[in-house]
Amino acid sequence: MYQENANVISQEKVQGGYHVLTLRAPLMVSAVQPGQFVHVRVPHMEESLLRRPFSVYRAEGDQLRILYKGVGKGTRTMTFLQAGDTLDLIGPLGRGFPPLTVGRYPVLVAGGYGMAALYLLARQLPVKGVAFFGGRTAPDILCVPEFEALGWEVQVATEDGSLGESGRVTRLLDDWWATREPKADAVEAYACGPNGMLQAVAERAREHEWTAWVSVDRNMGCGVGACLTCVLKTHTPGGGWTWKRSCTEGPVFESREIVWEEETAPTS
Amino acid sequence: MVDLSVTIGSLKLKTPVLVASGTFGYGPEYADLVDLNQLGAMVVKGIALEPTKGNPTPRTFETASGLLNAIGLPNPGVEGFIEQYLPFLRRYTVPVIVNIWGRSVEEYVAVARRLDAADGVHALEVNVSCPNIKEGSALFGTDLEAFKRVVAGVRAATKLPVIPKLAPNVSDVGAFARAAAETGADGISLINSLPAMAVNVETRRPELANVSGGLTGAAIHPFAVKLVWDAARAVDIPVIGIGGIASAREALEFIIVGASAVAVGTASFTHPPTALEVTAGIADYLERHQLPSVAALRGTLKTN
Ligand SMILES: Cc1cc2nc3c(=O)[nH]c(=O)nc-3n(C[C@H](O)[C@H](O)[C@H](O)COP(=O)(O)OP(=O)(O)OC[C@H]3O[C@@H](n4cnc5c(N)ncnc54)[C@H](O)[C@@H]3O)c2cc1C
Ligand SMILES: Cc1cc2nc3c(=O)[nH]c(=O)nc-3n(C[C@H](O)[C@H](O)[C@H](O)COP(=O)(O)O)c2cc1C
Numbered sequence: 076m077y078q079e080n081a082n083v084i085s086q087e088k089v090q091g092g093y094h095v096l097t098l099r100a101p102l103m104v105s106a107v108q109p110g111q112f113v114h115v116r117v118p119h120m121e122e123s124l125l126r127r128p129f130s131v132y133r134a135e136g137d138q139l140r141i142l143y144k145g146v147g148k149g150t151r152t153m154t155f156l157q158a159g160d161t162l163d164l165i166g167p168l169g170r171g172f173p174p175l176t177v178g179r180y181p182v183l184v185a186g187g188y189g190m191a192a193l194y195l196l197a198r199q200l201p202v203k204g205v206a207f208f209g210g211r212t213a214p215d216i217l218c219v220p221e222f223e224a225l226g227w228e229v230q231v232a233t234e235d236g237s238l239g240e241s242g243r244v245t246r247l248l249d250d251w252w253a254t255r256e257p258k259a260d261a262v263e264a265y266a267c268g269p270n271g272m273l274q275a276v277a278e279r280a281r282e283h284e285w286t287a288w289v290s291v292d293r294n295m296g297c298g299v300g301a302c303l304t305c306v307l308k309t310h311t312p313g314g315g316w317t318w319k320r321s322c323t324e325g326p327v328f329e330s331r332e333i334v335w336e337e338e339t340a341p342t343s
Numbered sequence: 344m345v346d347l348s349v350t351i352g353s354l355k356l357k358t359p360v361l362v363a364s365g366t367f368g369y370g371p372e373y374a375d376l377v378d379l380n381q382l383g384a385m386v387v388k389g390i391a392l393e394p395t396k397g398n399p400t401p402r403t404f405e406t407a408s409g410l411l412n413a414i415g416l417p418n419p420g421v422e423g424f425i426e427q428y429l430p431f432l433r434r435y436t437v438p439v440i441v442n443i444w445g446r447s448v449e450e451y452v453a454v455a456r457r458l459d460a461a462d463g464v465h466a467l468e469v470n471v472s473c474p475n476i477k478e479g480s481a482l483f484g485t486d487l488e489a490f491k492r493v494v495a496g497v498r499a500a501t502k503l504p505v506i507p508k509l510a511p512n513v514s515d516v517g518a519f520a521r522a523a524a525e526t527g528a529d530g531i532s533l534i535n536s537l538p539a540m541a542v543n544v545e546t547r548r549p550e551l552a553n554v555s556g557g558l559t560g561a562a563i564h565p566f567a568v569k570l571v572w573d574a575a576r577a578v579d580i581p582v583i584g585i586g587g588i589a590s591a592r593e594a595l596e597f598i599i600v601g602a603s604a605v606a607v608g609t610a611s612f613t614h615p616p617t618a619l620e621v622t623a624g625i626a627d628y629l630e631r632h633q634l635p636s637v638a639a640l641r642g643t644l645k646t647n
């Protein structure tokens with residue numbers, strides 16, 4: 076874990092209100108693992124005492140990229156960052172995605188910034204499987220050519236049918252599963268997206284006996300395990316439950332560990 | 344070289360800048376980013392007799408220059424703390440102050456007695472003032488007789504320096520400061536978070552699952568300065584000033600109105616090395632004002 080002043084190299088508007096911020100951050104790049112995040116102190120926001128967490132999208136050479144959307148005051152302020160500005164980062168933080176179990180077939184499921192959050196994993200996994208991307212409408216579907224260039228098959232669903240299949244991504248996942256050879260390798264799923272999507276993946280993991288790693292999004296304070304803001308309920312052996320900190324014990328959890336009844340109803 | 348040392352009872356601190364309870368975990372959380380040995384002391388998150396789970400989420404909410412929290416004092420219990428965290432802290436030279444809380448005088452006393460026997464604990468900060476515990480703890484902070492019973496109980500249970508942490512929501516903080524001194528406290532600390540709440544107007548729901556919580560951060564600083572001034576004038580024992588410190592300037596304000604030491608809280612979330620930068624800033628200030636020690640600055644407020 077480091078604290079590093081990163082120089083902004085560029086900021087690029089992509090589709091769907093998303094931006095890609097490219098930073099020179101050699102310390103972050105040197106240590107980052109797939110699924111980890113950086114905790115950003117947004118400049119020119121003195122009245123905001125908390126940092127904002129962002130998954131690492133790409134890490135190459137000494138350059139780190141994050142892909143984000145302006146949804147509130149912090150992220151909207153970030154859209155004004157320009158080449159030459161500096162950004163104070165803490166990271167890399169959290170427990171990211173574990174490596175693929177030997178003999179398993181990897182499946183990615185993503186929505187929103189989850190497509191960016193899975194990119195490093197997609198690059199690193201030794202087997203390139205199938206990726207399911209879902210969103211409300213076409214501009215919400217990001218990074219498809221990048222995943223295809225890595226060798227992944229990408230299947231897309233949008234709720235309004237403007238790109239790929241019409242409907243939710245979990246329908247694609249169900250169709251894919253229904254036609255899969257019964258003797259094929261066991262599935263290991265990796266997911267990052269809205270809570271409802273993660274929950275839908277968790278349900279299928281339970282039904283079909285997949286291993287499923289989900290990256291959760293919880294509001295964060297410190298990002299390092301000190302403030303106990305970011306907790307979620309997890310099962311303990313023996314039928315009990317305990318809070319776990321998504322910043323240090325997550326953000327990636329095996330889906331069976333999470334007490335889903337405590338989570339909000341599916342939204343995607 | 345200016346003299347930054349501070350003495351609180353038998354506790355000797357190399358610098359007057361501590362990290363406040365609940366904002367720096369139990370030590371390991373920030374150890375990669377901040378050299379713990381450079382801190383005046385490490386005040387750990389509140390410890391109770393039994394493990395406590397804490398409140399439902401959302402537990403925090405950001406406000407203008409402030410942070411609203413209702414974490415609910417989750418902790419591993421005194422035995423859990425001794426097993427899981429004290430061995431780590433013993434590897435450091437930084438003095439360890441354990442913040443303790445309970446739901447009854449007996450619980451405070453039991454925690455104090457257990458920590459008195461533990462190796463690596465240097466003082467106890469007695470939290471009587473967390474607004475996030477419903478079962479009576481807040482009473483100890485606002486009812487003078489109940490407050491004295493807790494402080495006296497803890498005092499009798501340990502030889503460690505005892506530092507009650509006063510509640511900010513009382514009409515006469517000086518009375519609590521005096522009661523602490525008369526009951527044998529070695530110092531006092533203040534302020535804890537201020538009872539506060541925020542409402543989402545679209546949903547008409549409170550922003551915190553606990554409905555209300557405590558406000559901390561820059562927003563509370565001037566309020567804290569006034570209370571520290573009131574408390575410091577009431578007693579001769581050392582006062583630790585807490586509330587909204589983000590730079591040396593706020594820490595110096597506390598010292599000028601009478602604090603012997605200070606603690607950095609919420610600002611560590613924003614910028615983990617804040618406490619160390621505040622320490623350096625205090626040293627610079629003392630040199631610039633040709634003062635030999637932090638003690639020479641204490642209580643030098645000019646009011647005419
Ligand atoms: C591990 C992780 C990885 C992430 N990766 C990405 C990413 O790669 N790309 C991306 O676009 N987004 C990502 N996010 C989401 C991103 O962090 C949020 O969108 C961002 O913090 C919003 O900040 P804001 O200031 O714009 O919004 P705010 O103005 O803060 O408002 C957003 C909402 O969150 C609430 N809120 C904010 N902070 C807190 C808090 N500490 N406690 C309680 N409520 C709070 C606000 O009340 C509001 O309802 C990630 C989140 C996590 C947890
Ligand atoms: C997330 C959080 C947790 C806290 N936990 C405790 C605690 O366990 N015990 C306690 O006495 N004070 C606790 N406090 C209060 C701080 O120690 C401090 O008194 C308060 O935050 C004011 O200082 P600040 O404005 O610098 O943050 C907590 C504060 C925060 C923000």
Ligand code: FES
Pocket residue numbers: 294295296297298299300301302303304305306320321322323
């Ligand atoms: S964000 Fe502070 S403990 Fe996770």
